[in-house]
Amino acid sequence: MRKFLIDTDTASDDAVALIMAHRWPGIRVEAVTVVSGNVPVEQGVKNALYTLEVCNAATPIFIGCSKPILRASSYAHWFHGDDGMGNKNYPEAKSKAQPAHATEVIIDTIKTYPGEITLVTLGPLTNIATALLRAPEIASLVQRCVIMGGAANTVGNVTPAAEYNIWVDPEAAKIVFHSGMQIEMVGWELSRHDAALTAAEIEAITSFGTETARLAMECNKTALDASINIQSAPGLMLPDPVAMAVALDPGIVKRQGKYFVDVEITSELTRGATIVDELGVLHKIPNITVVWSIDVSRWKEHLYTCLRS
Amino acid sequence: MRKFLIDTDTASDDAVALIMAHRWPGIRVEAVTVVSGNVPVEQGVKNALYTLEVCNAATPIFIGCSKPILRASSYAHWFHGDDGMGNKNYPEAKSKAQPAHATEVIIDTIKTYPGEITLVTLGPLTNIATALLRAPEIASLVQRCVIMGGAANTVGNVTPAAEYNIWVDPEAAKIVFHSGMQIEMVGWELSRHDAALTAAEIEAITSFGTETARLAMECNKTALDASINIQSAPGLMLPDPVAMAVALDPGIVKRQGKYFVDVEITSELTRGATIVDELGVLHKIPNITVVWSIDVSRWKEHLYTCLRS
Amino acid sequence: MRKFLIDTDTASDDAVALIMAHRWPGIRVEAVTVVSGNVPVEQGVKNALYTLEVCNAATPIFIGCSKPILRASSYAHWFHGDDGMGNKNYPEAKSKAQPAHATEVIIDTIKTYPGEITLVTLGPLTNIATALLRAPEIASLVQRCVIMGGAANTVGNVTPAAEYNIWVDPEAAKIVFHSGMQIEMVGWELSRHDAALTAAEIEAITSFGTETARLAMECNKTALDASINIQSAPGLMLPDPVAMAVALDPGIVKRQGKYFVDVEITSELTRGATIVDELGVLHKIPNITVVWSIDVSRWKEHLYTCLRS
């Protein structure tokens, strides 16, 4: 069994990514840790608990940091709805979060399985950075760290310069990016254009009739509107599920490369920009594998497969 | 006759752009003003004088600012050679620069022909910004300002975040970009990929046998090597001539749009980045027309036509 | 005759400084140039014209830059009143500003009298910086440049980190501070504490019965209130007249030294801070003479003498 640890600011697209991880064969999700991001961390925990209940999954869920390292919180209600799940008034899950703190679970899990953990991050990197500050030695013990975050030398989604997850806590991102972890950066741009779900594709998924397909499409209705109206997409963008697909099946990557990547933390204009030295002009040691393109058909096939069961 | 005013840090690709402006029918170049950039401003003046001598052009040339507004000078000898012209030891021109200062000539020329001047900038924007500080009213009197500069939400050439002309004097760029001038931004990326001249195309141009074709290809040999070896281009990139082609024939633009664009001045990592709000998330008033793509065949045809005569 | 050139954002304390320069024996004020600062530049010109009319002085007055180099204007109506002169509805002066632009007058005057000009700046340094960008050679031609501006490693007045004149246009200050000019920095702190005019001293001055004494005390009534209520001073602080007193009589300086001084331009928190390397830890070449203390009795005597006639 491959061992996954998922850190998430659970909102509507995180929910889909969580479902995928729990439906993919051969994966055991050791823990889900929640961080402040799209919604306050307590709401994120509720959303994660509900999602896993729909999945019939008993993965333990842990609450983490309630605000970014240095910045004020900045939620994404405009994209995901007030509750992050499209305001569908989902019931409270029966299970509860575990008592331990997310950062300790991250440290302990990685140390328990040295070299075995695939860490998938779907939110701001506050939990991971805080764990690294306390225990920098975990960086070299992670097998892969797949990050949904950043915009690789392209336009951002929350500002023209930056992607939301990195923008919310750029200091955390800088700590993680320079920690020595084996990182694969899956920028939001990989969920744009033909990677977005069209109306027909959304309908097809809904017709699967499974509980997970229902939840996945229903809770993303607010995100669908925002994708089209605010970010000029041809349909529903699903950045977290795309990153999860890369984590589950690295074979969907068509082009990637390892580069020196840095995160902007001093300027407001470019706050959270992920600067990739793709031409190698800085002559610095590459620290991040940047995913430039994926096989869009396979990404959608993977999504369908996960939501059919 | 259309009236052009060209501001340039004359090095090898500026030389080609100067030739184009002087060979294009129906254009009168009122003045060439020189600024510190690729080379010290005195060397830039020498290069401009020699280039116009080869063109048999009597356009007056004026020396301008010898360093950026707040930053130290940073020449591009690594790209254009020690003299900016590929180290071919070109002779000194017979004519000299005129005594007036470039910034005064810029102010006076624009005021003399209100609404008639096409300002083409091929170097850092120090001269233009200094003129605007002294006489902000000229901004509304320029017909078009075509700027070779920036990288529109894409990788830069001098750093991963920025294009050379903007990076050298980002404060000047910020002043100009927010001055109210009608600006068309032609980023360096428009000279990449198939817009670069292949070995065959360079040979074809050389075979024209004209003095201008000889100079254009000969002085860019250092730039050709740098294009291929440092910036992974398939041939010779010519950013200034591409911008000049847009100035001469706006019809070569395939896609453009007007956006709010800002210039990064506070951070070292992203210094000089040109941030284009292409998704409109900032809800600010558009200030710059950004050129996204050009008709590459027509750009090359225009270049050939200019160098054949 | 000593030759003065005064650059001012004329508000109530500038007015007193202008009077002092015009009453001091052996001084000829070659020109008064006005800059945006406490009030819009057009209002500053009006205030300067009125003040010189009260002085019966025919010094030519020139309008300069209408906004800082990169920042938005930020007037000091809260300190000096809406018109900068305590809202006394002073009549319009009969004379007008001269047609030339302040920056050109600054360049020309300094070049006409190389090594002879004492430049006194009482406002943001936009005019001086713009002149230096156009003609950097004037820096070495100024005899002394006495700057009212900055806070030498002490609390500021407009923010805890910065003094108003430097804060308004920190980029201009940075340009001037590193221009090579012989600069004496007279921080706002030299007008605090016992250098401020007490109620008794204000009454004494008013009782002189001269027009200049009347104007000086009357137009500063708003500034008096702000000194006491906003900046916890024991009376009326007069930064510009203190700097003028240093320019007129360098003998009032009790302690000064030459240091490397830099101006903060990247951060909002410390924008405009004047960082003085008083312990020499940076090992950089000193560029500014910082005035640490003055003979307060002599400063007040000089003020009285100037306002008595």
Added chain:
Amino acid sequence: MRKFLIDTDTASDDAVALIMAHRWPGIRVEAVTVVSGNVPVEQGVKNALYTLEVCNAATPIFIGCSKPILRASSYAHWFHGDDGMGNKNYPEAKSKAQPAHATEVIIDTIKTYPGEITLVTLGPLTNIATALLRAPEIASLVQRCVIMGGAANTVGNVTPAAEYNIWVDPEAAKIVFHSGMQIEMVGWELSRHDAALTAAEIEAITSFGTETARLAMECNKTALDASINIQSAPGLMLPDPVAMAVALDPGIVKRQGKYFVDVEITSELTRGATIVDELGVLHKIPNITVVWSIDVSRWKEHLYTCLRS
């Protein structure tokens, strides 16, 4: 018994402060936590262990963070010698550091004694900030937090703008300063001028003949030279012991006040500056009690008393 928790980057002046805390009646030091600062954290642990051995104290010592949150380490060997203790080749202590991590000990100790702990910080604030990121609730559980750090609107020691402890990890300082903890800031300036130990005073202390007096004066010989030669002090500056004296006896404070204080993190020039809104112009909620002056005689008496036994 009053309960102290001391966080220290143990070098020569930290050693004196540790001695003071262990000699003061009625104090129990619950733990000493060590952080990277003057010396690498492992060396700091050695120095702390040796110092407590000389004190015959069994206080447990814990190792903490090995580098600042975002910055590279920058040791103060130039001030304290290669080993931080004046290069006297002190023997290794018999005891060892405890296995737990400093940040966990900080969290646990404060939670074990809610409202009872006096936290005294003598180094960069990395450990405290990391603890706060993990457990922000401890901020309100600390009785007092006395910080040796900062320069209250005055010149710094490591740069003209900043004091060493804050400069080394300004992000940590910003986190701690805005955490809601009851903080008393004791700037380095309180150890300058007549608070420094003169040659006669150093001799007097040495003549006490105790082991602690010997260690205190011997290990600070390098610091004495640096105080005089680099920072123009009249003798040995002891910032950490001064802060400890304030923690032990708040009665030595002559003037203090509570203000809004912020830490500069964006600019290199002013990195780590502690900006105190002493005039209240920002109208923000005060977060830090700033100590402006102390009773120098009493500070020295306290020092003598502690070193005599």
